Amino acid sequence: MSRKRxxxxxxxxxxxxxxxxxxxxxxxxxxYRLLALFCGLFLLVGFFFxxxxxxxxxxxxxxxxxxxxxxDELESDKRRLLLAKEIALSPAEIKKAAQKIGLKAMTAANxxxxxxxxxxxxxxxxxxxxxxxxxxxxxxxxxNKPQETAAGEKxxxxxxxxxxxxxxxxxLEKKIESAIK
Amino acid sequence: xxxxxxxxxxxxxxxxxxxxxxxxxVAFFILWIGGIGVRLVHLQVNQHEWLLGQxxxxxxxxxxxxxxxxxxxxxxxxxxxxxxxxxxxxxxxSEIEDVETTAKRVAAALKVKPNDIxxxxxxxxEKGKRFVYLARKLDEDTxxxxxxxxxxxxxxxxxxxxxxxxxxxEEQKRSYPYKTLAAQVVGFxxxxxxxxxxxxxxxxxxxxxxxxxxxxxxxxxxxVYDESETEDEREPxxxxxxTISNSIQYKTEQALEEGVKSANxxxxxxxxxxxxxxxxxxxxxYPTFDPNKFNDAAPEKxxxxxxxxxxxxxxxxxxxxxxxxxxxxxxxPDGFIDCSKGFIEVxxxxxxxxxxxxTMSYGEALAVSSNYAAIKTALGLGKEKFYNYALGFGFGEPxxxxxxxxxxxxxxxxDTWFGDSLASMAIGYExxxxxxxxxxxxxxxxxDGVRVKPHIIKEIRxxxxxxxxxxxxxxxxxxxxxxxxxxRQMLQQVVLKGTAKRAQLEGxxxxxxxxxxxxxxARIKRYNESKFVSSFIGFAPVDNxxxxxxxxxxxxxxxGRDGGQVSAPVFRQIAEQVLPELNIAPDTDIxxxxxxxxxxxxxxxxxxxxxxxxxxxxENNSTKTFEKEVKSEKLKNSAAVESKKEKKPTLxxxxxxxxxxxxxxxxxxxxxPKGDVxxxxxxxxxxxKPKT
Numbered sequence: 001m002s003r004k005r006x007x008x009x010x011x012x013x014x015x016x017x018x019x020x021x022x023x024x025x026x027x028x029x030x031x032y033r034l035l036a037l038f039c040g041l042f043l044l045v046g047f048f049f050x051x052x053x054x055x056x057x058x059x060x061x062x063x064x065x066x067x068x069x070x071x072d073e074l075e076s077d078k079r080r081l082l083l084a085k086e087i088a089l090s091p092a093e094i095k096k097a098a099q100k101i102g103l104k105a106m107t108a109a110n111x112x113x114x115x116x117x118x119x120x121x122x123x124x125x126x127x128x129x130x131x132x133x134x135x136x137x138x139x140x141x142x143x144n145k146p147q148e149t150a151a152g153e154k155x156x157x158x159x160x161x162x163x164x165x166x167x168x169x170x171x172l173e174k175k176i177e178s179a180i181k
Numbered sequence: 182x183x184x185x186x187x188x189x190x191x192x193x194x195x196x197x198x199x200x201x202x203x204x205x206x207v208a209f210f211i212l213w214i215g216g217i218g219v220r221l222v223h224l225q226v227n228q229h230e231w232l233l234g235q236x237x238x239x240x241x242x243x244x245x246x247x248x249x250x251x252x253x254x255x256x257x258x259x260x261x262x263x264x265x266x267x268x269x270x271x272x273x274x275s276e277i278e279d280v281e282t283t284a285k286r287v288a289a290a291l292k293v294k295p296n297d298i299x300x301x302x303x304x305x306x307e308k309g310k311r312f313v314y315l316a317r318k319l320d321e322d323t324x325x326x327x328x329x330x331x332x333x334x335x336x337x338x339x340x341x342x343x344x345x346x347x348x349x350x351e352e353q354k355r356s357y358p359y360k361t362l363a364a365q366v367v368g369f370x371x372x373x374x375x376x377x378x379x380x381x382x383x384x385x386x387x388x389x390x391x392x393x394x395x396x397x398x399x400x401x402x403x404x405v406y407d408e409s410e411t412e413d414e415r416e417p418x419x420x421x422x423x424t425i426s427n428s429i430q431y432k433t434e435q436a437l438e439e440g441v442k443s444a445n446x447x448x449x450x451x452x453x454x455x456x457x458x459x460x461x462x463x464x465x466x467y468p469t470f471d472p473n474k475f476n477d478a479a480p481e482k483x484x485x486x487x488x489x490x491x492x493x494x495x496x497x498x499x500x501x502x503x504x505x506x507x508x509x510x511x512x513x514p515d516g517f518i519d520c521s522k523g524f525i526e527v528x529x530x531x532x533x534x535x536x537x538x539x540t541m542s543y544g545e546a547l548a549v550s551s552n553y554a555a556i557k558t559a560l561g562l563g564k565e566k567f568y569n570y571a572l573g574f575g576f577g578e579p580x581x582x583x584x585x586x587x588x589x590x591x592x593x594x595x596d597t598w599f600g601d602s603l604a605s606m607a608i609g610y611e612x613x614x615x616x617x618x619x620x621x622x623x624x625x626x627x628x629d630g631v632r633v634k635p636h637i638i639k640e641i642r643x644x645x646x647x648x649x650x651x652x653x654x655x656x657x658x659x660x661x662x663x664x665x666x667x668x669r670q671m672l673q674q675v676v677l678k679g680t681a682k683r684a685q686l687e688g689x690x691x692x693x694x695x696x697x698x699x700x701x702x703a704r705i706k707r708y709n710e711s712k713f714v715s716s717f718i719g720f721a722p723v724d725n726x727x728x729x730x731x732x733x734x735x736x737x738x739x740x741g742r743d744g745g746q747v748s749a750p751v752f753r754q755i756a757e758q759v760l761p762e763l764n765i766a767p768d769t770d771i772x773x774x775x776x777x778x779x780x781x782x783x784x785x786x787x788x789x790x791x792x793x794x795x796x797x798x799x800e801n802n803s804t805k806t807f808e809k810e811v812k813s814e815k816l817k818n819s820a821a822v823e824s825k826k827e828k829k830p831t832l833x834x835x836x837x838x839x840x841x842x843x844x845x846x847x848x849x850x851x852x853x854p855k856g857d858v859x860x861x862x863x864x865x866x867x868x869x870k871p872k873t
Binding site for chain 1: 259260264405408
């Protein structure tokens with residue numbers, strides 16, 4: 001086994017040769033370098049874009065979750081307001097409010113006058129007279145006579161003017177408006 | 182040469198050393214990487230599940246909530262029961278370091294004593310509990326105030342309240358906006374949202390919401406960035422629309438309350454129903470309760486007596502007696518019956534009747550509530566037919582209404598009857614009915630003999646309005662339309678001339694029957710003559726009935742106690758408000774003077790089947806003899822009706838009649854089961870005085 005010894009002269013010559021050759025061998029053409037740069041940049045932008053998308057999606061998810069929560073809360077509020085409205089409109093509450101403003105309960109005769117259909121009354125009249133008349137709408141009650149509220153109370157022109165929307169309803173309206181906003 | 186050799190060996194040694202060292206480092210790295218690899222494999226393969234769970238635990242949490250319970254509406258879509266979201270405050274003692282400070286802060290926020298909270302928290306912490314309720318079912322405003330009070334600025338917590346170890350839990354609260362209105366019908370649900378009474382109980386399966394499991398992914402700050410929801414296999418909750426009208430219900434309840442209070446009675450019930458469709462428009466009970474505070478209500482107030490309580494109907498049951506007889510063509514409304522005897526004796530039991538003093542039409546007999554006429558009519562029918570008709574009218578069986586714990590009533594089969602049972606049942610004793618059963622029997626007559634299954638649920642639907650189930654009407658013809666019309670005429674006589682003049686309406690014709698029955702007292706094991714159940718069941722208008730109204734007052738104590746005086750005015754009050762509301766055109770004139778002659782109203786006399794039982798030695802007299810006698814009576818009666826049809830009948834006083842024409846008293850002695858012989862009160866005759 002003999003080891004081939006390289007003389008320093010040879011070594012220098014070889015390295016010199018290789019140095020002379022290396023720019024030709026090792027250097028890539030500019031277009032390749034540009035392509036590599038472009039690919040690198042593309043990858044970088046891709047990563048950047050992906051990261052941005054990831055964080056954006058996280059952000060949207062959070063917003064979505066908040067909106068969903070808000071929607072649930074609004075739905076709950078809606079139900080609560082509906083319930084409050086029903087409480088305010090319950091016959092017992094209306095009766096209390098009516099009594100507060102001095103309305104009185106209607107008599108059976110008032111009730112029946114309202115219920116009696118005008119057509120049947122007119123038709124009886126026409127039958128008796130023997131000529132055809134156009135059925136005129138009969139006033140439900142005389143203007144000075146009290147009319148009925150939902151709870152069966154009297155309404156007169158005087159106390160109708162006194163009726164104000166109950167505080168609860170005003171509050172409800174405000175709440176609804178703010179909820180819509 | 183040596184030097185050169187030495188130099189060469191030294192060089193070789195250095196290279197080898199470097200190589201060895203390098204290889205050692207490489208080996209070390211390989212071992213290190215190998216170790217990491219092994220560890221990774223171990224973690225990823227063997228400990229995968231556990232690690233996954235740990236990871237999910239850190240970023241994920243599960244929130245359990247229940248879908249809101251279905252809403253109950255009345256027929257005009259007004260909310261009778263609705264659930265709303267509420268918040269409950271709870272503590273996780275394991276997350277709390279300073280229990281005392283926490284207790285003080287929480288107590289200040291909730292405005293309660295800190296000692297109670299401190300006690301609870303300390304106890305829970307010692308036991309290692311991780312859940313302690315601090316306040317339940319709070320509304321949104323209160324929750325907001327608590328959040329503001331319990332704000333710890335230094336704490337990094339995303340959810341409110343921003344206080345260590347304190348959390349909110351979503352719950353729901355059932356609300357009944359109309360409070361006492363239709364309380365027994367709607368019922369109530371407990372804190373766990375499980376129906377306990379009324380529709381809430383009977384429709385629990387439909388109303389109950391599914392349990393929702395919400396998975397939330399959170400970032401390190403606790404912000405939710407992803408959510409997914411799962412629900413159990415239960416169907417989504419449905420909304421229920423009732424046939425009840427809140428306005429009619431309110432008016433009915435008001436009238437009933439007034440009636441019960443003025444009669445100083447123990448309780449009362451009223452039913453308003455549409456005879457054509459079987460829809461219950463109102464079902465009222467008094468005293469009542471507020472389902473929002475059901476814990477405060479006395480247990481007896483929670484019962485829907487209209488379907489759960491039974492009572493002896495008394496004369497109201499004569500509808501079945503006369504209805505069956507009309508159907509069997511045994512009697513005619515304008516037929517006559519000789520009631521001059523004044524009493525009737527059946528199986529040794531004497532039934533006195535002060536109204537039975539003359540020959541009168543069946544209409545008149547029913548108008549004055551003659552027991553004599555009713556018993557004779559029932560005897561003409563016979564046990565089997567009477568029993569079958571009673572069943573046909575719906576007695577002895579639950580009506581099938583969608584309410585819980587409906588009583589079936591009590592009517593024994595004929596083979597277990599006593600000798601006088603038929604007579605007793607003909608006037609509404611020895612049997613028990615519910616107010617709804619009685620109302621449905623009258624609805625059958627009002628609906629031309631067609632019995633319609635009553636119902637209180639109009640529609641069941643999903644929350645989005647899609648219909649899940651509609652009600653179907655079941656109809657059965659019980660009596661001929663002519664027979665029903667005949668009975669309606671007879672019942673009108675009760676209101677116009679008889680015991681129920683107080684049931685006359687302004688602008689509408691009405692018909693019905695009063696009933697005043699002694700109450701059975703379990704303590705003394707017999708009918709208590711001082712306790713009554715006074716009822717009136719009627720309908721209006723007579724020709725085309727739109728509503729049937731049943732009013733039953735239990736144990737009236739003040740003034741008049743009979744159905745005509747106690748229940749008929751309540752009927753009137755309800756009908757006069759309900760009929761115009763239903764847009765029913767008046768069929769008579771409005772007259773205020775109709776009720777002026779209050780004193781002329783014949784009081785109803787009820788004789789309970791409890792008089793001294795005369796045990797005769799001729800107890801072996803069979804029912805065959807009785808039937809023969811009845812048949813001959815029937816023939817006589819029909820002949821009399823035919824002959825009187827020709828002439829306009831005039832009422833004849835008893836003394837004017839020849840002795841032969843007077844009705845024979847039928848005496849039947851039938852053996853009673855031993856040991857069950859009732860104590861017959863001799864007070865029947867004494868009670869048989871007109872109460873004015």
